Amino acid sequence: MNFKKIVTSLFFLLTVSSLDSLQAQQYQISLLTCDPGEQIYSSFGHSGIRVLDLDSGRDVVYNYGTFDFGAPNFVLKFAGGRLDYFLSVSTFDRFIAEYDYFNRSVREQVLNLNEQQKLDLILFLQTNYLPENRAYRYDFFFDNCATRVRDAISTVLGDQLVWDDAVREPVDKSFRELIDEMVYYMTWSDLGIDLALGSRLDRDATPLEEQFLPKYVEEAFARAEIQGDGPTRPLVEKSRVILDFEKPTGSFGAVNPYWIFWVVAIVFTGITFLGFKKKKLFVGFDVAFFGILGIIGVVMSALWIGSEIPSTKYNWNILWAFPGHLVLAIVLLKKTIKPWVLKYLLFALIMADAAVVFWILGWQSFHPSLMPLLLVLILRTNYLYYNLGKFKRVV
Known part of the structure; x- marks a missing residue:
């Protein structure tokens, strides 16, 4: 009798464990990195998190870079550092259609998360999307659409996430130099940024601080590893290009x-x-x-x-x-x-x-x-x- 109970209990536990595993494995989670656009607010690129339910086909993108142009006193709030951005959710097709319309390339890095990590990240994102949590005080250098994506992954993985910066090219750049990379040919915007921002921009950014720019988040994810939950593995399982447009040739323009x-x-x-x-x-x-x-x-x-x-x-x-x-x-x-x-x-x-x-x-x-x-x-x-x-x- 006791033997039958033991066998029944083991069968039940294995079944539950199998169902949990199946539930988690139905998700694919990716980092989306979008190339810069021609407007100043889009000139630094963009990051988003894609969550694909392989079972139901539900395919959404969590986007921390949403703001309201029509907000009262928008310019004053932005200049005064009092503008709130918020997390929004859109379908993957709608997200891609916007970047396709503006001829902006999009790349995807599928994350090599285990079942529990996927579920934890989805819960984290869903909690962030609650009405009382989705807004945050925007900071261009330390709290933006790119750093929020990075921090979400860091929070879920904790010490298991290792940024392998040792293999990074040893090039020290100041915050101002990093900005100049993105707006060098937008001469009037570049001038305005340099006029508005002070000497704190002229210190070298650490590898982690460089990740206020989406392209550096993408590079950091490609180097990172997950350790401590089994064999060490890369954070990114595979990468692909979703949209590929030729980058425009940079020029100062006639009036600069x-x-x-x-x-x-x-x-x-x-x-x-x-x-x-x-x-x-x-x-x-x-x-x-x-x-x-x-x-x-x-x-x-x-x-x-x-x-x-x-x-x-x-x-x-x-x-x-x-x-x-x-x-x-x-x-x-x-x-x-x-x-x-x-x-x-x-x-x-x-x-x-x-x-x-x-x-x-x-x-x-x-x-x-x-x-x-x-x-x-x-x-x-x-x-x-x-x-x-x-x-x-x-x-």
Whole structure:
């Protein structure tokens, strides 16, 4: 009798275990990596998690990169670091159709998870998708669509996930250099990013920190291993290309800051030479120049003080684009010049020189196109300082 009970119990346990195994094996879980698009918000690529039910055919993609363009005060919230992204779920076909429409390549890495790990990851994603959990405070460098995907896998696997960074190419890159890789040919966007973000971007990113960019998540997954639940195995079981489009040839475009700022420098050099010959100050150009720099300085100061984005702090672009330049532009239009204006011009000259020093010493890397503007700033502050009281002002 006892023997029959033992056999029956073993048969029941084996049956339950077999059903659990079958349930887990019906899932295939993959990392999807999408190439960059032509818009600034899509220029860094994208990551998603695909969950395919091999039994029912249900095929969905979990997407942590969803945001609402129509949200109230969208621009202010984004600039202030107060914009929430959220996890969304779409069908695989719909997800791929969007990237097919925009001619963006998509690659898939099927993950080599065991049965329990698959179930744990699905439960993790389903829990994240609950209405009270799906929104999160977006941080471009440390909490975005790519890092959320990586962290989901890391949370489920724990210490069993080993990033094999020893085989990675030993190339140290700063956060700014990593961004430049993606937006180098989007010159105005690249300039805007460099103006908005400060010196914290100029430290080298660790291999884990590089994974704020989807292409580095893809590379890290290809190197990673799973250990401790049996024989060591690669995290990625197999890879395939879903959509393959030829990458567009990069170009700066006809209108870019590199040549435009050099034209500005040549114009101001000519105005300075002509003014010196005729003993005149063509301050109308200075009003426009310092006014624009002052407005840029006001925006950078607002980001430094009011934004919750850590990367906007300690932005030494403010040495040359100082908010006080806006006051100088207004004062230059007045008939009478106060004595403090000369002191301010000397202060502005010293600050511009300091910006060059900061750049040379590597304390902050400025956008390369800014060099002619810095030369103009040094030239005009020096020229106005010595001649403001002597030469005739012409607006």
